[in-house]
Amino acid sequence: MMLETTFPFGFEASTTFYLVLYVLTWVLHVAFMGYVLAGSFYVAWATVFPGKSLPPRSEQPICELLREWIPFMLSGAITAGVAPLLFVQIIYRQEFYTANLLLGWRWLMVIPVLIVAFYLLYLLKSRAVATWSLAARGITVAGVAGSFLFVAFCWTTNHLLGINRDGWANSYETGTVVAAALPLVLRLLTWVAGVFPVMCLIVAWQLAGRDSMSSSSDTPVSPPARALARMAIGGLLVAVISGTAYATQLPDSVRQHLLGAAGQAWLYAVGAGVVLQVFGWVHMLRQREFCHRTLSVISVASLVTLTGTASLREIVRVSQVDLLSIVQNCRSAADVGGFALFVVCLVLNILLVGVCLLLTRTGLRRQ
């Protein structure tokens, strides 16, 4: 029997192997994607509601940083997304392709929408935008955030369609791709809310790094720290509530796996990770400034939470698809050569990426 011990163990080695690769690369995707999704929401909100203080929210550090970095993070999200995209096709070949095909042209829309969003992002970075009316700017930022929300919606719809084999024929006949709205909304809300703490954490590191680089001590650091902490805590709470609500919508058999041997450890891990993150952010609220030690603790907690969530997400899928075919897929994939090549390239390129980063630090011209 499978799923009788902590996920992803208890399968054949090849299945475990590909599942681990999938989960880890997907977590990497979420880190970048979270920055883009939550970041664009924040920018939209800050632009439409600039607040009463000066400078307006959209010109304060968080927003400026986000506008500056979201385009790069988008290429990160795309690049990082390719890896789980590869493994999902190995493990869940039929489910993934069938869902893609059932979504049809709606699935193909993901690409043009992302392209439009990318160019809108560059537009937002340009100086010309500052002279626009609030309405025009509002529509642009809402367009960006809406595009990313649409993309997230497509991925979630695709995922749910893939695991609903019984609904495939009907979906093909009628063209309806959402079997039930409530689980979809709850699941999507979990991701949208859940990526806020991720974005806040990365932004906090970026701002903290910037503070420690700039020598002037008169930059107001406390407001961004507090704003980020509040946002992160809010996101965590909403995600936990909607995630739990989503779990109540699952079939009994699936929930049993989540609560049972396969998922229990991960549930505890996620719980502990969330609690630790909340503590960390509360600490930062009190301190009113970025402290590297607190940020490190939150980072570890966040990593645990994400890995745990990704594993629980996988248990939900694995317990609804044809397990034997998945084991078969992984078994035959493991017979294909080339893994050593991948490892060599991985090591080489990690080193070379290190060289790039080092160069940009040390190669700055002495002015």
Add this chain to the structure above:
Amino acid sequence: MNNIYPVNDYGPLMPGLVMAAVAIFHVFLAQFAVGGGFLLCYFQWLAMTDRNPNARIFIHGYFKILVLISFVLGALTGVGIWFTSIQISAVTIGEMVFNFHWIWAAEWTFFCLEVVAGYCFYRYHDRLTDKACMVLLVLYTFAAWMSLFWINGILSWQLTPGDWVQTGSIVDGFFNPSFWPSLFFRTVVCLTLASLAGCVVVNIIPDLDRDAQTSLINRSAHLMIPMLLMPLLGVWFLFAMPEDSRQWVLGGSPAMMLFFMISVGASVAIGGYAVVGLWMQRLYINGATGTLLILLAFGATAGGEFVREGSRKPYSIRQVVYSNGIRPQDVAELRKTGCVTDDPFPVTFEKTLPNDIVTTGAKVFRRQCAVCHTVEGSNAVVHLTESWDIDQQRMNIAKLQQTKPFMPPFAGTPQELEALVQYVRWVQAGRPAEWLKTLDEQALQQITGWLDDAGTEPAQARRKSASAATREQK
């Protein structure tokens, strides 16, 4: 692994054309990105050795365009190709991913390097030392070219799997017969595209006088010199191609030949313009001409990609999968068990069909013909068979691979074939409310005979074994 996937009807926009459009766009952008790396390294060297006073300005302008156009757009259209391929043939892309997932994973690591090196350069180059800039550019170029290297192995494998078919070894599959010609050819194309883009960029950099522009353009055009090798590489590639594919290109299929000629013609025009200009030391390309040359290059890329896609017929992966997603080794079995027996997906317009026979026919069409044909749109089976009587229709479909060698053998039962014929005839008759409710036993027997005559092998293999047999008789 005989999964049946749902088939979407994209109407008159034949899936192949959609695929070609996305693919051409992506290949164009990606090759520009690769070549751009080489061009920038060259200009960085010119700048560092004081060979051209304006090289730095050029680098600045060029990289901005590279990032804006090809970075994210290139990556996204790459994912776009992937998604489109799934729409057209999930079996095909599934097979490619399955056999080469570690190659793709290796490519991905270079992707990451490309993004990081490119972004570091983009953000910091005006504050970095020359040496640091050069290292970043070299790393960027290396990563970009390596991604071409990896993907080229997989794409050329589709056309010429070579020894892989017997050995199943990833090395054989990757370094297949058309790997090297294809890699060199693509690299030359990359350099050409980057060079042409360079000519346009020079024209949009503000505050450069005519002399400065000319000197930059002449430098940029140096990357077109390798185009002189193109005829050689092209011939090498043609010789690496399987014989039947080569014949399609060289006249066997008028459409394929046309696209081939477009590709060659456009390349000659670009190469001629550049080489003659360089030769006379007076090359000046203004913005409009540069853009025109880029459009020509786009045409050449389009023609080339179309040929690459088309010349694989009847396969999507030679000797592994037919264009319609059916595997050669499954044809014999499907002739007995049927190709739509296990198809769980209903016909969406079933209510408009008169009975089960016609419905089965529609399913057979969807499974076996829809990748290349429409019912009534372009390359429509209804029109192609209009002038035939019913027995000709039956026979020509039963002997599909002989009717046109770039079609795969029919892979279903005689009943399914007759149902397909009835479906086509029902449409030809103007979709009447009533239609034949039983199959004609005698016709089925005749169809069985024709199917047996045609065999389950594709045309090329049949011709080969037939000529081998005659040779043996002699």
